[in-house]
Amino acid sequence: xxxxxxxxxxxxxxxxxxxxxxxxxxxxxxxxxxxxxxxxxxxxxxxxxxxxxxxxxxxxxxxxxxxxxxxxxxxxxxxxxxxxxxxxxxxxxxxxxxxxxxxxxxxxxxxxxxxxxxxxxxxxxxxxxxxxxxxxxxxxx
Amino acid sequence: xxxxxxxxxxxxxxxxxxxxxxxxxxxxxxxxxxxxxxxxxxxxxxxxxxxxxxxxxxxxxxxxxxxxxxxxxxxxxxxxxxxxxxxxxxxxxxxxxxxxxxxxxxxxxxxxxxxxxxxxxxxxxxxxxxxxxxxxxxxxx
Amino acid sequence: xxxxxxxxxxxxxxxxxxxxxxxxxxxxxxxxxxxxxxxxxxxxxxxxxxxxxxxxxxxxxxxxxxxxxxxxxxxxxxxxxxxxxxxxxxxxxxxxxxxxxxxxxxxxxxxxxxxxxxxxxxxxxxxxxxxxxxxxxxxxx
Amino acid sequence: xxxxxxxxxxxxxxxxxxxxxxxxxxxxxxxxxxxxxxxxxxxxxxxxxxxxxxxxxxxxxxxxxxxxxxxxxxxxxxxxxxxxxxxxxxxxxxxxxxxxxxxxxxxxxxxxxxxxxxxxxxxxxxxxxxxxxxxxxxxxx
Numbered sequence: 385x386x387x388x389x390x391x392x393x394x395x396x397x398x399x400x401x402x403x404x405x406x407x408x409x410x411x412x413x414x415x416x417x418x419x420x421x422x423x424x425x426x427x428x429x430x431x432x433x434x435x436x437x438x439x440x441x442x443x444x445x446x447x448x449x450x451x452x453x454x455x456x457x458x459x460x461x462x463x464x465x466x467x468x469x470x471x472x473x474x475x476x477x478x479x480x481x482x483x484x485x486x487x488x489x490x491x492x493x494x495x496x497x498x499x500x501x502x503x504x505x506x507x508x509x510x511x512x513x514x515x516x517x518x519x520x521x522x523x524x525x
Numbered sequence: 526x527x528x529x530x531x532x533x534x535x536x537x538x539x540x541x542x543x544x545x546x547x548x549x550x551x552x553x554x555x556x557x558x559x560x561x562x563x564x565x566x567x568x569x570x571x572x573x574x575x576x577x578x579x580x581x582x583x584x585x586x587x588x589x590x591x592x593x594x595x596x597x598x599x600x601x602x603x604x605x606x607x608x609x610x611x612x613x614x615x616x617x618x619x620x621x622x623x624x625x626x627x628x629x630x631x632x633x634x635x636x637x638x639x640x641x642x643x644x645x646x647x648x649x650x651x652x653x654x655x656x657x658x659x660x661x662x663x664x665x666x
Numbered sequence: 667x668x669x670x671x672x673x674x675x676x677x678x679x680x681x682x683x684x685x686x687x688x689x690x691x692x693x694x695x696x697x698x699x700x701x702x703x704x705x706x707x708x709x710x711x712x713x714x715x716x717x718x719x720x721x722x723x724x725x726x727x728x729x730x731x732x733x734x735x736x737x738x739x740x741x742x743x744x745x746x747x748x749x750x751x752x753x754x755x756x757x758x759x760x761x762x763x764x765x766x767x768x769x770x771x772x773x774x775x776x777x778x779x780x781x782x783x784x785x786x787x788x789x790x791x792x793x794x795x796x797x798x799x800x801x802x803x804x805x806x807x
Numbered sequence: 808x809x810x811x812x813x814x815x816x817x818x819x820x821x822x823x824x825x826x827x828x829x830x831x832x833x834x835x836x837x838x839x840x841x842x843x844x845x846x847x848x849x850x851x852x853x854x855x856x857x858x859x860x861x862x863x864x865x866x867x868x869x870x871x872x873x874x875x876x877x878x879x880x881x882x883x884x885x886x887x888x889x890x891x892x893x894x895x896x897x898x899x900x901x902x903x904x905x906x907x908x909x910x911x912x913x914x915x916x917x918x919x920x921x922x923x924x925x926x927x928x929x930x931x932x933x934x935x936x937x938x939x940x941x942x943x944x945x946x947x948x
Binding site (some may be wrong): 401411412413414416417418419421422423425440449451452453455456457458461462491508511 | 834835836837839840841842844845848858863866874876877878879880881884885886889931934
Binding site for chain 2 (some may be wrong): 429467
């Protein structure tokens with residue numbers, strides 16, 4: 385896992401608009417660094433929704449959770465209050481029990497944050513690795 | 526407890542859709558109670574954006590902040606992961622240095638959370654009460 | 667608005683120190699209003715921990731959740747980055763399926779936020795009201 | 808920046824206890840992944856407080872902000888509601904206009920999350936790189 389955020393952006397790609405509210409900013413006047421990772425989670429969830437997978441019922445039906453296993457993020461420029469951002473998720477890796485996304489936060493085409501998010505499929509009961517369900521695999525391809 | 530959140534809903538009314546993500550939920554499986562108040566802040570900000578007031582530049586230009594002075598919220602039903610909610614803001618009060626909203630969080634027409642949010646206009650420098658700027662007053666009417 | 671947060675402070679009272687970090691503040695330079703409610707949740711949890719009730723195992727064992735049913739908060743003065751606050755929880759009401767706290771956020775004896783938080787005991791399975799378990803009732807007295 | 812989280816733990820090391828509250832967890836029943844990064848920010852802030860640097864006044868006095876430039880985190884095991892964690896910050900790098908920490912989240916000696924956080928010193932006015940102030944450099948040594 386060589387942690388080059390955003391380098392492998394072949395494959396399926398999806399983006400959502402995200403507005404910056406007071407709740408996302410900190411006393412430095414910019415978006416709090418961990419909040420960009422929350423924005424990225426929204427993009428991953430909407431990517432699945434757009435492909436017919438409702439994470440809530442899907443997770444229950446399969447008895448699994450999709451959890452973050454490793455992430456690398458580079459922060460290039462800050463976002464500020466009330467700006468409109470575009471948050472992108474591109475499938476970068478599909479494994480037996482794992483899944484990786486290259487993600488970006490952009491403002492009017494300018495790259496602000498670049499990340500690589502690697503996720504693991506785990507059993508809800510045991511938190512041990514579990515096979516990537518076929519229905520999920522299919523929509524990622 | 527006679528605060529009657531949401532009772533005075535005459536006047537201007539605005540709503541936004543809000544999706545529930547993992548980041549909004551807690552280990553009880555439902556949206557964390559303080560997060561509904563964050564959803565409501567999004568609706569108030571978008572209400573102003575829709576009327577041409579960008580809170581970031583407006584707040585700088587006038588040297589004021591709009592801060593929450595008092596709030597009452599009633600939680601009737603919980604929202605869950607991946608649900609689509611509608612968050613409404615209706616102007617309920619316009620004062621000399623204050624502003625009140627009746628707000629609701631709904632799911633398919635069902636009321637989940639009902640709130641009354643009273644805000645004060647304060648000077649950024651001193652945090653003392655400041656007159657409601659005319660441009661804001663105009664768009665609230 | 668007659669809800670009078672914090673008026674009924676007889677009974678058991680508990681407090682914790684809370685530091686303000688960047689993550690708690692917003693671009694206004696002060697603590698984001700909903701975050702004080704999160705601080706208050708910490709005080710309620712530590713109050714129970716101090717009395718031997720671990721919310722996680724207790725909630726599982728009884729099959730119930732303690733959820734916020736209604737809250738009123740008054741914001742008097744803002745807290746800022748890196749300040750040390752004291753957050754207090756005082757039992758204000760014990761009902762058949764409910765529980766109320768008067769809570770305060772203070773800085774060096776100065777009141778910043780005053781709140782009344784009313785909670786309901788609900789079944790984890792149905793989210794319907796459930797009797798206040800005796801072990802909890804005992805420690806609240 | 809070879810992104811081996813937690814590998815370079817020579818130098819000054821500091822830790823704080825962190826309790827997991829409902830506000831930190833998500834509907835998966837575990838701590839939301841971005842929240843561990845917020846826990847780590849708390850440890851970095853308390854590290855500076857313990858060395859006499861109040862980030863709020865220090866940042867104003869020098870006209871700079873300390874912002875996250877790059878981070879890598881590995882999530883090994885999840886933390887759950889009401890657990891007591893230990894969050895560690897060890898200085899891993901001191902540059903001309905930068906600063907790196909190796910950080911860990913542990914539960915009873917067991918490693919849960921391992922991270923490398925690289926920070927940049929930037930001007931508050933321009934957000935451009937700025938020299939690491941001497942007083943900060945001194946306490947990091």
